[in-house]
Amino acid sequence: MYAPGHDDRAWNVAWNPVKPILASCSADKSVRLYHYTSSSTSREESSASSSPTYSFAHLSTIPTGHTKTVRAVAWAPSGKTLATASFDANIGIWEQEADDDAGDVNSGDWECVSLLEGHETECKSVAYSSTGTLLASCSRDKTVWVWEVHPDADFECLGVLMEHTQDVKCVAWHPTEEILASASYDDTVKLYIDDPSDDWYCFATLTGHASTVWSVAWAPSGSYLASASDDRTIRIWRRAGDMLEQWECVLVIEGHERSIYSLSWSARPSGPRRPGHLGWLASTGGDGKIKIWEFWEENASADNRPRSDSRPMLYHALIASLSSAHGVCDVNSVAWCPRAEHSNLLATAGDDGSVRVWHVAPTRPATDA
Numbered sequence: 584m585y586a587p588g589h590d591d592r593a594w595n596v597a598w599n600p601v602k603p604i605l606a607s608c609s610a611d612k613s614v615r616l617y618h619y620t621s622s623s624t625s626r627e628e629s630s631a632s633s634s635p636t637y638s639f640a641h642l643s644t645i646p647t648g649h650t651k652t653v654r655a656v657a658w659a660p661s662g663k664t665l666a667t668a669s670f671d672a673n674i675g676i677w678e679q680e681a682d683d684d685a686g687d688v689n690s691g692d693w694e695c696v697s698l699l700e701g702h703e704t705e706c707k708s709v710a711y712s713s714t715g716t717l718l719a720s721c722s723r724d725k726t727v728w729v730w731e732v733h734p735d736a737d738f739e740c741l742g743v744l745m746e747h748t749q750d751v752k753c754v755a756w757h758p759t760e761e762i763l764a765s766a767s768y769d770d771t772v773k774l775y776i777d778d779p780s781d782d783w784y785c786f787a788t789l790t791g792h793a794s795t796v797w798s799v800a801w802a803p804s805g806s807y808l809a810s811a812s813d814d815r816t817i818r819i820w821r822r823a824g825d826m827l828e829q830w831e832c833v834l835v836i837e838g839h840e841r842s843i844y845s846l847s848w849s850a851r852p853s854g855p856r857r858p859g860h861l862g863w864l865a866s867t868g869g870d871g872k873i874k875i876w877e878f879w880e881e882n883a884s885a886d887n888r889p890r891s892d893s894r895p896m897l898y899h900a901l902i903a904s905l906s907s908a909h910g911v912c913d914v915n916s917v918a919w920c921p922r923a924e925h926s927n928l929l930a931t932a933g934d935d936g937s938v939r940v941w942h943v944a945p946t947r948p949a950t951d952a
Contacts, residue, residue, distance in 0.1 A: 589615060593932035595655045595916045601662030603922075604642065605930055607938045608653035614645040614667060614677075616693075617938070621925065637928070639940060645693045647675060655708045659732075660715040665693070668706035674699035674720050676736055696736035701728060701743075712756045717741075719763050721751035727765050727775070729783050742783035746773050755799045764808060766796035772810050772820070776827070786828050789820055791835075800846040802878070803862050807833075807897070811843035817866055819878075819897065833897050836876065838904075841869030849919040849926060859895065863902070863943075865929055867914040873931065875903035875943055903943055909933030 589609035596607045605617045622636040647653055651670035658665055667675040675698055681691035703724040710719050711732075718730040718738065727744040749768035756763055763775040763783075772789040794813035801808055808820045808830075819834035849863045861878040880895035908914050912934035920928040929941045 588932075588935070588937035589613065591936055592652075592934045593915065593936050593938060594652065596918045596930040596932045596938060597656045597658055597665075598918060598920045598922070598928075598930065599658050599662045600660055600921045603925075604662075605639070605938070605940070606656045606658070606665060607930075607932050608656045608667060609936065610652040611936075612647055612649050612651065612653055612669075614647055614653060614656060614665070615938070616642040616645070618642040619925075619940075635942065637940070637942070643693065645677065648695065649673065649675065651705075654706060657709045657711055657718075659711045660713060664715075664736075666709045666711065666718060668709040668720060670705040672700070672702045672704055672706060672722065672724075674702075674706055674709055674718075676738070678736065697738060699730065699738055701740060702726065707751060708753045710754045710756055712761060713758055714761075717756070717761060719754040719756065719765075721754045721765055723750045725749060725751060725767075727751055727754060727763070727773075729763065729775075729777075741777075744773075744775060744783060744785060746775075746785040746788075747771070752796065753798050755801060758801050758803055758805045760805065764799045764801070766799045766810060768795045770794055770796060770812075772796055772799055772808070774830070787830050789818075789830055789832070791818055791832050792816070795842075797842065797844045797868075798846045800848045800864065802848050803850040807861065807878070809846050809848060809864055811846045811866060811868070813842045815839050815841065815843060817843060817846070817864070817876075819899075821897070834899065836899065838874055838901065839866065839868055839870050839872060843868040844913070844915055845917045847918045847929075850921060850923075861897075863919070865917045865919060865943075867908065867917040867931060869913045871907050871909060871912065871914055871933075873903075873905045873908045873914065873917060873929070873941070874901060875929075876900070877902045905941070908941075909935050909937060909939065 589611045591610035593609045619639045649669035655668040665677040677693045679691040702722040705723040721727045729742045731739045747767040751767045753766040774787040792812040798811040817836040821833045823829040823831040847865045857879045859880040864876045867873045882895045914933045916932040
């Protein structure tokens, strides 16, 4: 499904976790909000033989007031607050003037309730923690900032992390723990945690990519982390031992022909699942392709012999692939809908300025990629 888009390159898309709203941002300095409805029930949607009918409509446009490109958007878990990261080095915090807990998406205009300053140059990504009590941002200034969220749109900087040596492209929080991952132009992924007796610090650096790491995405279980790179590979990382600091790359996936810009790992895709199912990972990038990968664990090796250690083997399969998702243009962002009843919806944003929404429902068994 195509939703009329922006006047310039669309950079990022984010689904509201509570309400039927999709947000996108652009080089035109605006955020566009779309409302969607479905004619099917969740039971119908989970059937491989049915295809739900969705309707998307432009809800509103937030001018933002940012003086440069809005590079990223992120919803708070409550669905009532939206954060914007801009190339003007600032982060905007947006709320509706009169929110309606009954679910009316037209309950009021969006206003900027706080402007977070501190980065020296372009902000590239912003993310809320699963509890909504922390916000992370990153920038071309090589830093990652951790902010504590207080009532009345008040934010306190808890730490400025200067571990990367180059532009930081993306930040992502662990789905249940206060562990933060960042990806950088310096080809690394770094992991951070709070030391109760001190400050936030980097406890692990994941190396192996041969070029810029554009995106990171946690598995819904929190047991794996995916990273995507300019080297055209996806790496899957897992904690290697009992120590938090020990991480290892357990899988390297190829399949894209150009840089991979964005990843999104779905929580609960509907439809048939393999035993040990770990969800679907969507990837996209400069080749204009969208690929959907399924992951699962097994306690036996490929030849069915029991493993000597207690750690299950990780397997994957390519279950769907689409070329020219935005015509001849790069695809900059991909995001699964986090709402369980619409978990097969996937949104993308591209250089053509458009936002496109896809319904993903493989109808035949996947084969190993």
